[in-house]
Amino acid sequence: MLEVAGLNASYGRARILFDLALAARSGEVSVLLGRNGAGKSTTLKAIVGLLPPDAGEIRFEGRRIDGMQPFQIARLGLGYVPEDRRIFTDLTVAENLEVGRQPPREGAPRWTAQRLFELFPNLGRMQDRLGGRMSGGEQQMLTIARTLMGNPRAILLDEPSEGLAPVIVEQMARTIRELKTQGLTVLLCEQNLHFARQVADRAYVIEKGHVRRSGTMDEIQEEYQSV
Numbered sequence: 001m002l003e004v005a006g007l008n009a010s011y012g013r014a015r016i017l018f019d020l021a022l023a024a025r026s027g028e029v030s031v032l033l034g035r036n037g038a039g040k041s042t043t044l045k046a047i048v049g050l051l052p053p054d055a056g057e058i059r060f061e062g063r064r065i066d067g068m069q070p071f072q073i074a075r076l077g078l079g080y081v082p083e084d085r086r087i088f089t090d091l092t093v094a095e096n097l098e099v100g101r102q103p104p105r106e107g108a109p110r111w112t113a114q115r116l117f118e119l120f121p122n123l124g125r126m127q128d129r130l131g132g133r134m135s136g137g138e139q140q141m142l143t144i145a146r147t148l149m150g151n152p153r154a155i156l157l158d159e160p161s162e163g164l165a166p167v168i169v170e171q172m173a174r175t176i177r178e179l180k181t182q183g184l185t186v187l188l189c190e191q192n193l194h195f196a197r198q199v200a201d202r203a204y205v206i207e208k209g210h211v212r213r214s215g216t217m218d219e220i221q222e223e224y225q226s227v
Helices: 040-047 070-075 093-099 111-120 137-148 166-181 193-199 216-224
Strands: 002-011 014-024 029-031 053-058 078-081 155-159 185-190 202-207 210-216
Touching: 002 040, 014 029, 014 040, 014 185, 014 210, 029 040, 029 166, 029 193, 040 070, 040 155, 040 185, 070 078, 078 093, 078 137, 093 111, 111 137, 137 155, 137 166, 155 193, 166 185, 166 193, 185 193, 193 216
Parallel strands: 029 185, 029 202, 078 155, 155 185
Antiparallel strands: 002 014, 002 053, 202 210
8 A cells, every 4th residue: 555665864964764664554554663753753754745755765556656745645545644733723623624525535435524423422522612622632533533534545643642641542542443444554653562552463663764673563562672
């Protein structure tokens, strides 16, 4: 579904990613594991076009997307949920969802506001609440729901459990597992190994911009604990 090969990326003169390679398989949940500053978020930003790569290839469903603009990549069916959420604080929950609406896609789960309220019951109970009056966990759910309104074939999640209360983290894990059952391909960044083990099929350990190890979650756990 998503393939990255020889990816190099920088912020100015600071090189962040070094010949990074990974693959997210169709219908699976893959996770990038590593500490703060390892290059996880930079990888996602490069994939969706927010940071132009210095070198390398990025393919989505066999089509090269490196060099495309973010809006072009989104139209192909690749969704992105940033770590800082970026909801519209002066719009209601329902209005935020409407902003993300895109036509249904062949081969992708079809989402409506009603289906998303079933997936996120908390949002269904606050459809008229302004985004700025929601908790951090509620805003995170809204950001994911808004992205799903674009009916993506795959979705990138940047630190979905970061800063959330334990009960919300568990709810987020259930949500990601449900997305997988719907056939959605998921690639996420995480530091929380417990959370990653609940949701991921495959993991890539990133350290200082390099993939140091990849494998199943069971195969990677011991290696990750030493990173």
